[in-house]
Amino acid sequence: MAIILAFVSLAFVVAILWDSFEAMIFPRRVTRRFRPARFFYQTTWTLWRLVARRFSPGRRREAFLSIFGPLSMLALLATWIVLLILGFAALHWSLATPMRTPDDQSHFGAYLYFSGSTFFTLGYGDIMPVQNFGRFLAIVEAGLGLGFIAIIIAYLPTLFQAFSRRETTIALLDARAGSPPSAVELLSRLGQARQLDAAGPFLAEWERWAAELLESQLSFPVLSFYRSQHDNQSWLAALTAILDTCALLLAGVKGKHAYQAQLTFAMARHAAVDLALVFKTPPLAPDPERLPAERCQFVRKALRDAGLDLTEDGAGIKHLAELRAMYEPFVNALAHLLLFTLPPLVPERATVDNWQTTAWARRAPGIGKLTLPSESDEHFD
Numbered sequence: 001m002a003i004i005l006a007f008v009s010l011a012f013v014v015a016i017l018w019d020s021f022e023a024m025i026f027p028r029r030v031t032r033r034f035r036p037a038r039f040f041y042q043t044t045w046t047l048w049r050l051v052a053r054r055f056s057p058g059r060r061r062e063a064f065l066s067i068f069g070p071l072s073m074l075a076l077l078a079t080w081i082v083l084l085i086l087g088f089a090a091l092h093w094s095l096a097t098p099m100r101t102p103d104d105q106s107h108f109g110a111y112l113y114f115s116g117s118t119f120f121t122l123g124y125g126d127i128m129p130v131q132n133f134g135r136f137l138a139i140v141e142a143g144l145g146l147g148f149i150a151i152i153i154a155y156l157p158t159l160f161q162a163f164s165r166r167e168t169t170i171a172l173l174d175a176r177a178g179s180p181p182s183a184v185e186l187l188s189r190l191g192q193a194r195q196l197d198a199a200g201p202f203l204a205e206w207e208r209w210a211a212e213l214l215e216s217q218l219s220f221p222v223l224s225f226y227r228s229q230h231d232n233q234s235w236l237a238a239l240t241a242i243l244d245t246c247a248l249l250l251a252g253v254k255g256k257h258a259y260q261a262q263l264t265f266a267m268a269r270h271a272a273v274d275l276a277l278v279f280k281t282p283p284l285a286p287d288p289e290r291l292p293a294e295r296c297q298f299v300r301k302a303l304r305d306a307g308l309d310l311t312e313d314g315a316g317i318k319h320l321a322e323l324r325a326m327y328e329p330f331v332n333a334l335a336h337l338l339l340f341t342l343p344p345l346v347p348e349r350a351t352v353d354n355w356q357t358t359a360w361a362r363r364a365p366g367i368g369k370l371t372l373p374s375e376s377d378e379h380f381d
Contacts (some may be wrong), residue, residue: 005094012205013087017144020080024155029218030279040076044068045225052339062231065339069225073159076222077152081119084148088141089115097134101127114138119145162216163226169209170228170238176202180232180355183244184346186303187253191306199249200257206242214237214271216220220280222340230354237343241329243268246347251320252300254309269327276330281337283329290328291345296320299346 019036044316048068071221089112092099099106099114114127118141129135170172177186217223228234246265250258276283291299296317304310335342 002094002096006091009087009091009094011308013084013091016080016083016087020148020151023076024151027219029274037076040079041072041222041225044072044075049339057341061339062227066227069222069227069260072225073156073222081148084141084144085112085119087221088119088137092134092137095133097137098130099134100130115141118142120149121146134349135263137189157368159220159223161207163223164183166209166213166223166235167228169205170233170235173241174233174354177241177245178347178351179230180237180341180343180351181241182343182345182347183241183248184299186241186245186304187248187303187308191303191308194307196255196257196308199255200260203242203257203260203264207260207267210239210242210264210268210271214274218277218278224275224279224334230356232338236325236331236334236338236340239268240273240327243272243327243331246344247320247323247327248303248345251323252310252316253303254311267325271329271332272327272334276333279334279337281330283335284333284336285329286332286342290342291320291324295346302346366372 005077016036022035045068048065052061052065055064089108092111092115093108096106097111099110101110114129117124117127118138121142129138139158173181173186175182176189187199190199224235243265246261246268249255249261250265300310300316310316332342334340
């Protein structure tokens with residue numbers, strides 16, 4: 001029985017070490033059905049969502065949800081450490097490792113204390129092994145503990161750098177597409193400013209952002225739970241707005257940026273589908289419909305009024321519906337899981353951009369509706 005317990009304890013330690021390796025170091029998506037880290041997040045996020053739903057949608061709910069990402073990361077690291085300490089304590093206890101203790105009794109509490117002090121390399125010396133094998137285990141645990149803490153110290157800055165890169169580009173979308181971002185608002189502002197030529201480089205930048213989003217959140221899935229600084233912004237809203245923009249350009253707008261729109265659409269959809277696969281969220285059609293049939297003509301009129309050259313009504317609307325069906329069920333499933341709100345294709349009402357607001361007033365003094373300069377302006381340089 002002691003040998004079986006020793007093997008179980010050893011397997012437990014190896015499993016925790018492997019799980020932490022996959023989560024913090026291994027750069028590929030892990031497809032194994034059961035993982036301790038995945039079980040941890042499925043359980044804690046389910047409970048957190050239940051509590052969050054008791055708040056009405058708004059700032060209080062968003063503030064509560066924003067805590068989960070950083071807090072869960074710290075909780076997971078602490079859980080790994082506690083489990084490793086318990087595993088080594090159980091291994092010593094099952095092997096009845098001879099120890100020199102103040103009361104000359106080797107009980108599980110003494111092994112647990114020794115394991116904790118060894119893992120953190122405290123070196124008090126009040127409890128110590130007296131045989132070579134026990135000393136060997138102590139050295140192994142101390143080395144693992146030192147290496148584990150070093151990896152955590154290196155891991156957290158890497159995580160926050162990936163978060164910062166993601167959010168920087170999202171912040172740039174505010175003045176271009178509104179808050180929350182909208183595809184029709186984005187294209188309308190470009191058209192009104194006569195800057196449609198800027199759509200190509202803009203979409204190229206967002207193609208790279210989508211690729212970085214996919215890479216970082218496959219490597220660090222916990223980043224998906226990190227929410228943006230503003231309640232009306234999120235990585236999922238930005239991804240959806242860019243997909244909407246590409247869909248509108250491909251289906252309804254004549255121009256020379258169709259190829260770049262196709263590339264950006266492909267990369268952004270790839271990110272949405274793969275992240276839905278990571279979280280095991282089956283496609284879920286939006287309810288209610290994000291663009292009802294009666295609003296399609298309104299969208300076309302808004303784009304036409306902004307100076308965009310549109311394709312024929314029937315073919316464009318049908319193609320747009322086909323493109324939206326390729327990504328909307330996936331982003332909507334992620335939104336349902338993470339309690340995000342998908343942005344509309346066209347704003348229901350006029351909104352104020354985040355840059356136009358202050359803590360003291362809804363709109364900053366002297367700042368009106370955002371109007372980008374065009375080449376026809378008298379003082380345009």
